[in-house]
Every structure is written in structure tokens, then in C-alpha cells.
Amino acid sequence: MNLNQIHNVYFIGIGGIGMSALARYFKNIGKQVSGYDKTPTTLTKELIASGIAIHFEDSIDLIPKDYSVENTLVIITPAVPKTHSEWNYFVERDFYVKKRAEVLGIITKDTFCFAVAGTHGKTTTSSILGHILYESGADVTAFIGGIVENYNSNLIGDGKTVTVVEADEFDRSFLHLHPNIACITSMDADHLDIYGTSDAIEASFLEFAGKLEDKSKLFITKELPLEGVTVAVNEEAVYSAFNVRIEDGSYLFDIKTPKGILYDFRFGLPGKHNLMNALMAIAMAEIFGTPTVAIAVALASFKGVKRRFSYQIKREDLVYIDDYAHHPTEIDAVHQAVRELYPGKKVLAVFQPHLFSRTRDFADDFARSLSQFDELILMDIYPAREVPMEGITSEWLFDKIDNQQKEIVSKEGLIKAILKSNAQVIVTIGAGDIGEMVVSIKEALNENI
Template structure:
């Protein structure tokens, strides 16, 4: 399929974080872009402001009349049910229909592709790398799975020769990509509803890694059972971040590359996991030939990703941080960063579990991660694409936690519960719709200060 011959692109599920950056990309290329989503959101509002027509009713009469079969590409999200009438309309008429992952495969085939894989760290690492390349003047488009604060967008740049993509292991999507340089940040068990076992997940990552035949172009961490260029913080490695200190609220550190030592890099994102994300991005940019001074400047100016350790309030009296963490390893990373920054303060974690299957598969690990906090408020499990599972509830999860100060709260009672807390540090955590409550929580806390 030749994307150059496509005039119209129609999205079913246009408001998703991954779908919306593709919509922006095709709009930048001058295509006619239109689509459907179930509900309006901040993302759909922004797409509409850019001139993309979107409707929120599953109705074939709302499909643009000039989207003819010979010049239209239809892109669907895996979340769309097979009963969807617009999807069936296109199926019955033999339109070109592709999943988002397949379309990214087509785009990356014709560009120099950087692919960022891993069960954690993909969004931040690809955001940093996209920012470095864009700031250095590269002809790049970076597809990011979150909103990059510097651009208030999930798309960086509008280049046509270089791409940065998150290589998503969900649904084995990353096997569609054509990477030239790649990294794998982690391979923790996740998405067991798709893979069944952690071994099957690992095999999928090994298959992805095999796409990079020249292993000098695959960056990995020490513990991964793969061949590649090792990156590490404070340990011997080909790319090493060391001499790490904190100055003026930021990390300052040095990086050893195969050919030089880059001194005194400044980086504002807290947590050792983010240092590792930055190191991976630096290594890929360095191999590509990005000038050292451009790397240093971009690392210092990177502001982070919305909902990735995002400060909402930062005063002496109260700190409120919001984070997308939805896996025990990610919650541990949030806790480590909070403790490093605020060693002696009381911390309240508000957690909304995401998926019944993930809660079931990692219940003991979730309980252990959450038990580290001084105080925990649990919301009900956010189902996303799943039906409830018998016995798998937030109450059941809370029963496994060892800390004393814990409770379950309904969403409509969450703000009063937060305001009652005596903790000076508040962290909201989760990948469900808890993110939509953040502005209301921020406003309520602000009013008490």
C-alpha cells in the first residue's frame, strides 16, 4: 500500500493517545482527516481545533461523502467492537482498513526509524529522544504515547525522513515496525491477558530485538537476556551515567560514551528510572551522530510528559504529583522518586487499579508497592476493555496490603478524602479515568492553601 496515493484518512477511535498522534501526522501531510470517537475529550477538542472533523455517534450517515474507496485509508483501534456499524460499513465495501500498528509499520518502512520498546519507560524515553532530535534540527516526526509538556502534544515535529515511535508490546504491535536503531528499557511481565505467560511476552521482545540485525544499534539494560549495547547508571557499561548529584532541584550527571565523556548534563525529571530513560535517549542520539552540545541543551530543556510524575502543586505546605503508573514496578519508581525528593514527609497515594486481569496477575506485587506509602486511598478497579472478574476487587487487593492507614473511596467522595488527609505529599496514580479528576483535585487543594 502506498500512503502517497491516499487522500483521505478516517479514524474509528480517533481520540485515543496513539490514534490522535497519527491523525495529527496525516493532517500535517495535507490529507483530509476525519473520524469517530465514543466520547469528546481534551484530545478530540484539540484535533477539531486543528481542522479535523469528528463525530461522537456511531452513524454511517456522518462519514464524509467524498471519502471514496479508492483514495481512503480507514484506521481502527483494537478497542472498537466488531458490532460497530461504521466499521462494518467499511468492511462490507472493501475499504483499505488497517490497525494503528500496521500504519506505523508502513510509515517506519519508508523512514529512518528509532523504536523505543519496553514494558516501562517507553513514553518518556521516546519523548526525550524526539525532543533531542527535533531541537538539533533533524527532519523528524516523533509519535509519543503521552502529551509532551514542551509541545503540549503527542506529536513532535513534522519531518518526513526520520521517525521516533514507541514500540508497543501490547497485542504484539511492535512486530509491525521497521526499526533502524532501537532500545529495550525493560521486559517485566505485563499484558498477561494477551500473552498468557511471561515467557510468551519475553519471546515477543526477543522477536522484536531480532529486527535489529546489527546489535551495535540495539540498546539494552544489563539484566535483559539479549545481545546489544548495554546502558547503565553508576555501573560499568558501554554507555554509563555516573557522578550523579542533585543541584537546584535537578539531576546533574556525566555520561561515558564509547568515544567521549559528556560532563555536567542537567536533567529535571526525578527518579533513577528517568535517569535511565534519559541515558537510553542520549545513547541513541549519540550513535545517530547528534552533536554533544545539542544533546546537552535538549536534555536540560526537556519538561517531561503529562501524567508522568507531573507536579500539579509544589509549595512548602503541600505537594501534589500525578502519575500514570499502573504496574507495580512503575509504582515502586514513583515511590523511590518521592522518597528521594521528600525523605521525611508523609505521603498519601491515591491509586486506581487498571484492568481486572492486571490486578489479579500482580496482586501481591501491587500490595507490596502500595504498602510502602504512609497512607493509601484505593478507587474501584477501572475496567477499560474488560468485564468484571469474580472476587477481583479493590477490597480484595486492600486485604493484601500491610500498612494500617488505608481505605477504599468512591470516586465522588475522593476529594473530601484527600482533603481530610494529614499527608503533605499527595500522589495520584493510575492509567484509568483518574487523570480526568486531576484538575478538580488540584483546584480543591489550592483552595485550602
């Protein structure tokens, strides 16, 4: 398939964070873009405002009539069921129907591709790297799985020769990519509904790593069973951040590299996990040839990603942070960052579990992670693409959590429950539609002064 011959691009599931970045990209390069999604969101409103036609009813009558087999590409998300009538309409008529990952593979094949893989840290690392490359003048487009605060978008740049992509392990999507430089931030078990076992997910990462014949272009953390360039914080590695200190709310640190010591980098995102993400991005940009000064300047100006330790309220008496964390390891990282920044303060965590299968597979780990907070509000499981599983409920998870101040609350009762708390630090956590409630929570807290 030649993208130059494609005039129309139709998305089924256009409101997804990865899908919407592709929609923006195709609109930027002059394609006619439209699509379907199940429900309106902030993202779909932004796409509509940019001139993209979107509807929210699964109806073949709403597909543009001038979209022909020869000049139309249809992009689907794995979250859409195979019974979807619009999907079947295009398949039955032999349209070009591709998964998002396949399309990213087509785009990256003809570019110099940076691929960021790992069960945690992909979005933040990709955002930092995309920002560094863009600010340093590279001809880059970065496809991001989150909204980058500096750009208020999930797309950075409009370059034609360099791409930055998140190499997503879900559905083995990253195996479609053609990376020139890559990193793997972690290989924890996840998506066991797809893989079945942790061995299977590890095998998939090994296959992805095999796409880089030159292992000097593959950056890894020290504990991974892979050949590559090691990256670490406060540990011996090929790229190592050391002399780490906090000054005016930001990390300051030095970096040992193969070429020597780099001094006094400043980075504003809290948490050791984010420092590791920054170091991965720095190492990838450095081997690409980005000047050290340009890297340092861009890193200091990076504002973060929405829903990644995203400050909503930052007052002396109250802090409200929102985070996308949906795996026990990610919740641990949020907890570590909060305790480092606000020692001695009472912390309330509001958690919405994401997927019945993930809740089932990591229930004991979730319980351990959530027990660390001073107070906990647990919401119902957000199903996303799944149907309920017998016995897998928030009540079941709730009983495993060792926390004296805990309660289960519905979406309707959430704000009232939050306002009852006397916690000085509040964190909302989860990958479901809790993100759509953040503005309302913030407004209620501000009105409650």
C-alpha cells in the same frame, strides 16, 4: 497501499493517545481527517479545535459521505469491539482498514526509524529522544504516547525522513515496525491477557530485537537476555551514567561512552528510572551522530511528559504529583522518586487500578507496592477494554494491602477524601480516567489553602 494516494483518513478510536498523534500527523501532511470516539476528552477537544471532525455515537450515518474505497484509509484501535457498526461498515465495503501499529509500520518503512520498546519507560524515553533530535535540527517526526510539556502535543516535529516511535508490545504491535536504531528499556511481564505467560512476552521482545541485524544499534539494560549495547546508571556498562548528584532540583551526571567521558549533563526529571530513560535517549542520539553539545542543551531544556511524574502543585507546604503508573514496577519507581525528593514527608497515594486482568495477574505485587506509601486511597478498577471478572475487585485488592491508613473511595467521593488528608505530598496514580480528574483535584487543593 500507497499513502500518497490516500486523501481521507478516518479513525475509529481517535481520542486514544497513540491514535490522536497519528491524526495530527495526517492532518499536518494535508489529509482530510475525521473520526469516532466513545467519549469526549481533553484530547478530542484539541483535535476538534484543530479542524478535525469527531463524533461520539457509533453510527454509520455520521461517516462522511465522500469517503470512497479508493482514497480512504481507516485506522482502528484494538480497544474497539468487533461488533462496532462503523468498523463493520468499512470492512464489508473493502476499505483499507489498518491497526494503528500497521500504519506506523507503513510510515516508518520509508524513514530512518528510532523505535523505543519496553514494558516501562517508552513514552518518556521517546519524548526525550524526539526532543533532542528536533532541537538539534533533525528532520524528525516523533509519535509520542503522552503529551510532551515542551510542545503541549503528542507529536514532535513534522519531518519526513526521520521518525521516533514507541514500539508497543501490546497486541505484538511493535512487530510491524522497521527500526534502524532501537532500545529495550525493560521486559517485565505485562499484558498477560494477550500473551498468557511471561515466556510468551519475552519471546515477542526477542523477535522485535531480531529486527536489528546490527546489534550495535540495539540498546538494552544489563539484565536483559539479549545481545546489544548495554546502558546503566552507576554500574559498569558500555554507556554508563556516574557521578550522579542532585543540584537545584535537577540531576547532574557524567557519562562514560565508547568515545570517552562526557561531563556535566543536567536533567530535570526526578527518579532513577527517568535518569535511565534519559541515558537511553542520549545513547541513541549519540550513535545517530547528534553533536554532544546539542544533546546536552536539549536534555537540560526537557520539561517532561504530562502524567509522568507531572507536578500539579509545588509549594513548600504541599506537593501534588500526577503519574500514569499502572504496573507495580512503575509504582515502585514513583515511590522511589518521591522518597528521594521529599524525605521524611507524609505521602498519600491515590491509585486507580487499570484492567481487571492486570489487577488479577499482579495483585500481590500491587499490594506490596501500594503498602509502601504512608496513606492510600484506592479507587474502583478502570475496565478500559475489559468486562468485569468474578472476584476481581478493588475490595479484593484492598484486603491484601498492608497499610493502616487506607480506604476505598468512589470517584464522586475522591476529592472530599483527599482534602481530609494531612499528607504533605499527594500522588495520583493510574492509567484510567483518573487523569481527567487531575484539574479538579488541583483546583480543590488550591482552594483548600
